[in-house]
Amino acid sequence: MYGLEAISANNGWAMAIIGPLIVMSGLTILAIIISQLHKLVALFDKKAKQTTEPPIKSKDEISAPNIFPNDILKTAKIYQVLIDKLEQPFELSDLYQVAVQNNFPHPILTVSRLRDAGILIRESEGLFIWNR
Amino acid sequence: MYGLEAISANNGWAMAIIGPLIVMSGLTILAIIISQLHKLVALFDKKAKQTTEPPIKSKDEISAPNIFPNDILKTAKIYQVLIDKLEQPFELSDLYQVAVQNNFPHPILTVSRLRDAGILIRESEGLFIWNR
Amino acid sequence: MYGLEAISANNGWAMAIIGPLIVMSGLTILAIIISQLHKLVALFDKKAKQTTEPPIKSKDEISAPNIFPNDILKTAKIYQVLIDKLEQPFELSDLYQVAVQNNFPHPILTVSRLRDAGILIRESEGLFIWNR
Amino acid sequence: MELLLQFLSNTGFYLADYRNFVMLAIGSLFVYLAIAKKYEPLLLLPIGFGVLIGNIPFFKGFGLGIYEPNSVLHYLYFGVTTGVYPSIVFLGLGAMTDFSSLLARPKLMLLGAAAQTGIWVTLLSAMALGFMPKEAASIAIIGGADGPTSIFLTAKLAPHLIGPIAIAAYSYMALIPIIQPPIMRLLTTRQERRIHMSEPREVSKKELMVFPVIGLFLCCFLAPASIPLLGTFFFGNIMKESGVVDRLANTARSAVIDTATIFLGLTVGASTQGDVFLTPKSVSIFLLGAVAFSIATASGIIFAKIMNLFMKEKINPLLGAAGVSAVPGSAREVHLVGLKEDPTNFLLMHAMACNSSGVIGSAICAGILWSFMM
Amino acid sequence: MELLLQFLSNTGFYLADYRNFVMLAIGSLFVYLAIAKKYEPLLLLPIGFGVLIGNIPFFKGFGLGIYEPNSVLHYLYFGVTTGVYPSIVFLGLGAMTDFSSLLARPKLMLLGAAAQTGIWVTLLSAMALGFMPKEAASIAIIGGADGPTSIFLTAKLAPHLIGPIAIAAYSYMALIPIIQPPIMRLLTTRQERRIHMSEPREVSKKELMVFPVIGLFLCCFLAPASIPLLGTFFFGNIMKESGVVDRLANTARSAVIDTATIFLGLTVGASTQGDVFLTPKSVSIFLLGAVAFSIATASGIIFAKIMNLFMKEKINPLLGAAGVSAVPGSAREVHLVGLKEDPTNFLLMHAMACNSSGVIGSAICAGILWSFMM
């Protein structure tokens, strides 16, 4: 079967009318919702501010930075002395060794804080560089 | 079945003669073709030059750089002033804000051109740095 | 079936006694082994030193660096002159060309040594930069 | 000696059929266009080389051909026939797509809907040419100008046509720089092409995060059959915009989509075995594809002009042509045609908005067509 | 007109069922918690969005639903039902895990064993509530606080419960910051929480290399059924520590684990189709999960306190709570609770040691439970 006959037999006309109608109305509704979205978001934001402070603070913010805000930078300065003794990039174990030799307290924990602070950066498997 | 008998029965001799013959002749032909390849390529290149200029230019070359070659660098200089107000890396939205506050025309489009020109570089999700 | 009856019928008590016993004893043994591990490793190290030098040296160490230790750096200095003529990043073929034009011996092999030495670094597909 | 003859009778030289050479020429052309002309190389190179691989003549029954159940190609093709590759490509696309300019100017979404008209006209045309309904629907989706969507729908409705439909869809997507500009110039005046679009408003991070959820709800409630495409698409997008799973979003838009693209292209190409592919049907599909693309482009432009009749702030009608998804080819063409008239007119960003709405539009159409055929 | 009606009767709006809306609300909550509260977003975002995708109402028989054999979701779900995704996730985890602090202080390994007590108590509870043994075992493993392990065991023992068990396991893992701190404070004195751990000794590269081999031998000889998890886990770890296959280790801990995480989360989420998921069993599983997590936390702490009775150098009993794997959530909580009492007390590294031993512990428990059920 060919031509208009085939189209009719296969319900083609109905499809070709209803199909684009659905797409168009769907995307129109979506466009309308989107155009109101920023109001909705603003509304939510307002409400959120009025009712509550977030019950549980994001955990990342609580940790070290809040507690020793400038300590890390101070520590970094002190550690700079050790770093100068090492070639860049260096292995962490070398840093530990010089730290222990110089009686630095808590070397491993300090190193992990320096890493969190982005001052000590893993360059490749096992090798680290000092940022700044 | 073992030994020579097994080889004969399994058509081993024929395989062991024809097999290497095929590989050798195949790779020999390939070697010969390869050795003539640069001539072929040269020939094509010549012909291509004689007959036509490429009908459609690669699209990437047409766009912005050809049209405002030094404008981008000029724009970059002007934007440098804004960048100095921001901490590196910065969020794009911050850049937009200062641009709008200072009545810079077409901030979004300019930013997209600065990114194309490699002056504004995405450092990580959402954060950008200024190159130069 | 519910309650204690169900537990008994399903052999629950036995499981709840034997299960944690197995885990605990398994991890205890593992902990004990681990705590002795550094001794074991030390023992092995000692023994290894006493008996033999490693029969085959790791192949990576034999190659170029051992043989021309400072040559590469010297070569790098000489090549610096060529590099200065090129824009960074450059294509390898450009480097070859200037090398050949200036009668530098063995350009391709030298380049491969420079790459092994980390002086010539692939930045992206086909583009290289000079380190130092 | 007998062995030699037997071996020779298994070589490609002996088994070759003229149809293989036709396809090898087509494959080489694709590879050439991809490399020398840089026409959508991410699509054309894998498909073109796949055509070469699929058309090296081989002895049937070896387990070499893509249609033989234990061949490597057949296993890799599985991701096509099940629709898994298109879904994964959409995941990666979602993790790449920036909806901010669309959110800033939601009206542009209508252009993405209008450009789907090519699909419906092609549906009628294909039926008129005698294709069965499911075949006609699969051919029609070429008008959506979206490769993975076409492959997905065809895999579900008319798997025997995956090869020709995919080839047609990708060919025309690659030929966008040739097909679209004349139509754009024909249907727009110089003045219209010079219309500048105003700077879009800034879109907040929160809007961008909420959009994929709303988009999923609305589109997939309307046409649940588009879930396999739009579900992963919006999932990819929320991974990108949420900013809390950057490592997943990065992997989705690099390793994951690249791998799917490689194997999708390679196997779709290889599925064009000459003896299966070179049929009158394939020729009709190619012709219908050209119709589909042209109408899609035209209807997007015309719809934009109609919208301009009712709006104070006029839209540059070239943007209508970017409603055919073909990311990012058609957006680039719109931008370039606009630039030619006025070198200060940067349409790219707005055109990308139409592009992304075209992606959504054609995925919904695929869902509707699939649902119609049930 | 008839077609329109037929189409409308296939939309999600028409087909929707109240259970879908319940699940859509849950999914949205997960997405919200992941993005706004940053609760384990790598887990909650994929699962939450998966719940949304899986609960858009659709016409059954289309090949759209995750439980229909030819749907895309079904193919992607295959990695869950076979246990392949959990295995792959463990490969990546192994390639990420640093055992040096555990090797420096092997005693901490016992805390990882003690925290598994939650599993065994939950096993009894589940049986008492009338669950069949295999179901009870699958529910019990939630107490291991290890998502992939839970999914793996459930896939093997009670595949019909994958959805609720996974959701329960991941929910509680995300809620660790809410569940654990009160229990920690209840069971420890202020003085105990202030115990400082001495600096661990340095661990040699060779110890780190030998450990995965010894770990594999011991754990898998003891419980061979844990091979699919611990085999790949230790394989990943030796790739990391050997330093000779860095490119493989890098790929394992990035592209490989990310891809598995994406599809695991998405399909586990989608497996919670309202009509299958919302049953009284699911509610019981949720309740039992809360029991499991609480007991696991408590038993780790109590065991640490018992150990302190016998040891000269006291352990900070908070570390016991890190024996529930939930990497790295529980270690972070221990660290934060410790910090609150004494801002110079850095427990993180030690807690991570307990965490990794908890991972091993719960994988062994999974092996034991599986073996008990045979």
Next chain:
Amino acid sequence: MELLLQFLSNTGFYLADYRNFVMLAIGSLFVYLAIAKKYEPLLLLPIGFGVLIGNIPFFKGFGLGIYEPNSVLHYLYFGVTTGVYPSIVFLGLGAMTDFSSLLARPKLMLLGAAAQTGIWVTLLSAMALGFMPKEAASIAIIGGADGPTSIFLTAKLAPHLIGPIAIAAYSYMALIPIIQPPIMRLLTTRQERRIHMSEPREVSKKELMVFPVIGLFLCCFLAPASIPLLGTFFFGNIMKESGVVDRLANTARSAVIDTATIFLGLTVGASTQGDVFLTPKSVSIFLLGAVAFSIATASGIIFAKIMNLFMKEKINPLLGAAGVSAVPGSAREVHLVGLKEDPTNFLLMHAMACNSSGVIGSAICAGILWSFMM
């Protein structure tokens, strides 16, 4: 109590068999060689650890063993038995291989062909030892010194031998630094080893782009059965050389090949379950493997010497040894042996050319052997 006994009777300790311990020792040796001696660690570490995993004794019927149809290992092993992993590895290899030195000096390609002689001699030897033809062909391909090729052909012809053949192939590839140098020294004079190769001409980008197409046509028309390997190999190569799909090429040579390498190695290793592996056949295969490698090395060198009889510009005959693919092990050995005689003689680049031609050569041989067996 009964439960405890039952559990203990399911532990590896109870079920262990002397053959497991033999294999565990072999696996440990592989791991040791990979880490301590750095012998091809990318191959040996995954395989070695796979041997350990596969040989932990377990209760049959649990769904744990690689030969049990519903085990995780079995699903991962699927990529081996179907030949999909080798194909994917070749895709990545292609995207890594630089053919410029081969194109500059095409004569070196003949050395890659000559070194395949080991295959044919081994074929006869294996037949003489009573192996069936298909088994003999699978064993013979070990002489190609190419792991994925060996696994691929064996998967097609004699799947029950995948374990021993893969182990033999990879063992000897790792032992290249021990096997090849003595043979090289035996068959060449000091003067020959000191021959310098002239600087190769520069190869244009276009030649590099055309080569994969020509290579595909010629090799696969000649031996269509090599399509699954060479098709993806040349596809990878054109992705690399075309420069228009860099993102795909990058993914192919990183995430894609790494993932395939990990799972290929792991499961091939695990397929060596003691009870299946430790048979007289395996021992014969190991012996034949040694023969194959030695003859391959020797025939490459001898062929180079024969070529020198006819050529004005002499080839350094050591290069012949690099015709056994074993990328890049054998090229490195040639380079090092050359360096020892004359520290200014850099053969590496030329040896790599022979290496890549050896890869092509052995893939063609695999195609020929497969075709012979039909």
